[in-house]
Amino acid sequence: xxxYFITGATGTIGKEVVNNLLTKKEHIIAGTRNTQKVKDIxxxxxxxxxxxxxxxxxxxxxxxxxxxxxLGPPLNPRLYELLEPFVDYLQDNYNGRLIYLSGNGMExxxxxxxxxxxxxxxxxxxxxxxIVRPGFFMQNFGNYERENIQDRNIIFSPAGEGKSSFVSSxxxxxxxxxxxxxxxxxKETHILTGAKAYSHFxxxxxxxxxxxxEITYPNPDENTYKEVLKESGAPDFIADxxxxxxxxxxxxxxSEVTTAIKDLTGQEPESLEAxxxxxxx
Numbered sequence: 001x002x003x004y005f006i007t008g009a010t011g012t013i014g015k016e017v018v019n020n021l022l023t024k025k026e027h028i029i030a031g032t033r034n035t036q037k038v039k040d041i042x043x044x045x046x047x048x049x050x051x052x053x054x055x056x057x058x059x060x061x062x063x064x065x066x067x068x069x070x071l072g073p074p075l076n077p078r079l080y081e082l083l084e085p086f087v088d089y090l091q092d093n094y095n096g097r098l099i100y101l102s103g104n105g106m107e108x109x110x111x112x113x114x115x116x117x118x119x120x121x122x123x124x125x126x127x128x129x130x131i132v133r134p135g136f137f138m139q140n141f142g143n144y145e146r147e148n149i150q151d152r153n154i155i156f157s158p159a160g161e162g163k164s165s166f167v168s169s170x171x172x173x174x175x176x177x178x179x180x181x182x183x184x185x186x187k188e189t190h191i192l193t194g195a196k197a198y199s200h201f202x203x204x205x206x207x208x209x210x211x212x213x214e215i216t217y218p219n220p221d222e223n224t225y226k227e228v229l230k231e232s233g234a235p236d237f238i239a240d241x242x243x244x245x246x247x248x249x250x251x252x253x254x255s256e257v258t259t260a261i262k263d264l265t266g267q268e269p270e271s272l273e274a275x276x277x278x279x280x281x
Contacts, residue, residue, distance in 0.1 A: 003027040004180055005062045007051065008071035010037050012139060013101060016173020017069050017180075018046060024181060029065060031058075053082050059089045067097035067180040072114070075241055080114040080121075087118070090127060097128045097186070099179050104133040104165075104191050105254045111244040119189075130179045134192040135167045135254055138272050141203065142279030149207060149280070155217045158225040158243055159200045160250030165193035165257045168270035175264040190260045194269045197255040203272070210276055 004021055008014035009030035018028050022045055030038045031051030038048035049061040053072075062068055068090070072079040090098065100122055106115040122129040141149065148156050172192050179185055198206075204217040220228070226239040248254045261269040 001025060001027050002066040002181070003029060003064055005029045005031055005049075005065035005068045007031045007069060008073075009046065010034070010041055011071070011074075012137065012143065012169050013134075013172055013176070014069070014071060015041070016169050017176045018042065018173075020174050020177035021180070022046075024177065026181070029061060031061060053086050056085065056089065059086060059093075062090070063093060065096055067099070068094075069099050069101070069176060069180065071101045072118075075238065077112060077114065077237070077241060080117045083118060084121065087121060087125070087127075091125050094127070097130070097180060097183075098122070099176050100129060100131050101176070102131050102133045104135045104193070104256075105248040106245075107133070108253070109244055109248065112241065123187075128186045130185060130187070131189040132172070132176060132179070132192055133189065134172045135194070136164045136249070137169050137172070138166045138194065138270070138275040139169045139279065141207075141276060146280075149211075149215060153213065153215050155200055155204050155207075155215065156220060156225070156228065157200060157246050158220055158222055158250065159246045160219060161199055161201070162249040162252045163197035163199045163202075163255040164249045165197040165255055166272050167192050167194045167261070168275050171261045171265070171267075171269045174267070175261055178264045190264065191256065191258045192260050193256065193258050194261075194272060195257065196272070197257055198272060200249075203276075206273060206276060207280070210273070210280060 004026055006014055006018055009018050021028055028046045030046050030048050032038050033052050035048035051058045072083050102115040119131055145155055148154050175192055200217040204215045207215040222243050229239045
């Protein structure tokens, strides 16, 4: 049995990584600022340890582990500055494996350069790193668009007419677990996608069939998107963050389909239809 230190263990991807490692009978340390939440979710199957990127005294817990899953907090443009001290600590003190969660296309996004900078830092380090770049998560429709879909019969994202090779968070978690436990894989970058690319118009049509009522995608422009988010009470930085992210879909930069999920896990990736059915029915 090996020990793995998982950051973000109570989030969408972290939980999937933990669950996959538990099926392999591995020991998990969940690094968190809220150890009670870890206990509530995983009961006694996972060890919760206080961890905060801004508290260097909490870093020592990672030294007990054979591998680390490194995930930064979402919607944080200062992610690189937040994670850099921790990676510097690992460079000086750690000899295990590290998997970093980046994002497909984000390495070229000039407005939000944090993933690119972190990838470059890892490549210049002596750490045994692997980088995963997942596409947009299929579960985002259930996690972030549920109210729009259920109450307003719309998907409201500034993604234009472009397509995205959406990927299931379950598949991403499974792939990360394989990378953590496979000693033969090191210093690799994997683009994780589903088996097919879809536009938001396609997703609206799929949801219409699934829910047996018309779901539309109004394809809002950037100004409309900003105005609606502001009227809903969202802070201004949310739109400023999300517009360039969805712009990658709009500009056709994240439609590539890869075989990485099957290559790493041996299983075909989940279909978007299956995930939507599980999340909405």
